Amino acid sequence: MGENDPGILANAAFVLALFGEDIGAMIGLVDRALALNPSYARGWYLSGHLRVWAGQPDLAIEHVGTSLRLSPRERVGAPLSLIGTACFFKRQFVEAISKLLLAIQDDPGSPTSYRALAACYAHMGHLDDARAIVAKLRAITPLVVPDNLPFRNPEDRELFLSGLRLAAGEET
Numbered sequence: 001m002g003e004n005d006p007g008i009l010a011n012a013a014f015v016l017a018l019f020g021e022d023i024g025a026m027i028g029l030v031d032r033a034l035a036l037n038p039s040y041a042r043g044w045y046l047s048g049h050l051r052v053w054a055g056q057p058d059l060a061i062e063h064v065g066t067s068l069r070l071s072p073r074e075r076v077g078a079p080l081s082l083i084g085t086a087c088f089f090k091r092q093f094v095e096a097i098s099k100l101l102l103a104i105q106d107d108p109g110s111p112t113s114y115r116a117l118a119a120c121y122a123h124m125g126h127l128d129d130a131r132a133i134v135a136k137l138r139a140i141t142p143l144v145v146p147d148n149l150p151f152r153n154p155e156d157r158e159l160f161l162s163g164l165r166l167a168a169g170e171e172t
Contacts, residue, residue: 009033010043013050023054023152041071048082055153057086078103081113089156093120111141119163130167144168 003009013029030047034040044067051060064079064086084099100117107113114137121130137144145164151157 004036006033006037006040006043009036010040010046014046017050017053018150023050026050027054039070041067042076043067044070045076045079045082048079048086049077052082052086052089053150053152055089055151055156057089060086078107078110078112080106081110081116084113085116088116088120089153089159091123091159093124096120109140111137111143114140115144115146115164116160118167119160122163122166123159127166130163131169134167134169145170 010030010033013026013033016029017023017026027047027050030043030050033043034047037043044063048060048062048064048067051057051063061083064082067076068079080099080103084096084103087093087096087099090096097117097120100113100120103110103113104117114133118130118133118137121127121133134144145161145168149157149160151160
């Protein structure tokens, strides 16, 4: 019914990708949504999510930036967290930390930013900072190192998990 509805296409692509469907096919769906409505800010934001998960951090940052330009006052989702995570995967840890700290300021109850920030600090060798972030994360959720991560790129997944385990004081 919604084959030409950008909202349905983008939301379906995001949810299906979250539950493990083929990331390439889901990127195709969100691209179709954006072709139907290039001014769809939420579609650009969701495309940014899919691009991070697919191991395309540069494109993710670009798409989240487009979302912010289209909807500067009413932000869609958590753009700073997503940009920070993309910078983390680019191994631009200083930039990632800057964005992730701002994301935590915007939404202090979301574990996603804390996990990426802890992994950043750990990979930079700032283990005291990493462990302090893990302590804050544990105040939000007992699940520090999740089993089901959406990252499809094996190198990205390992970078994230190894940093998070190091921050949590686990064996890597």
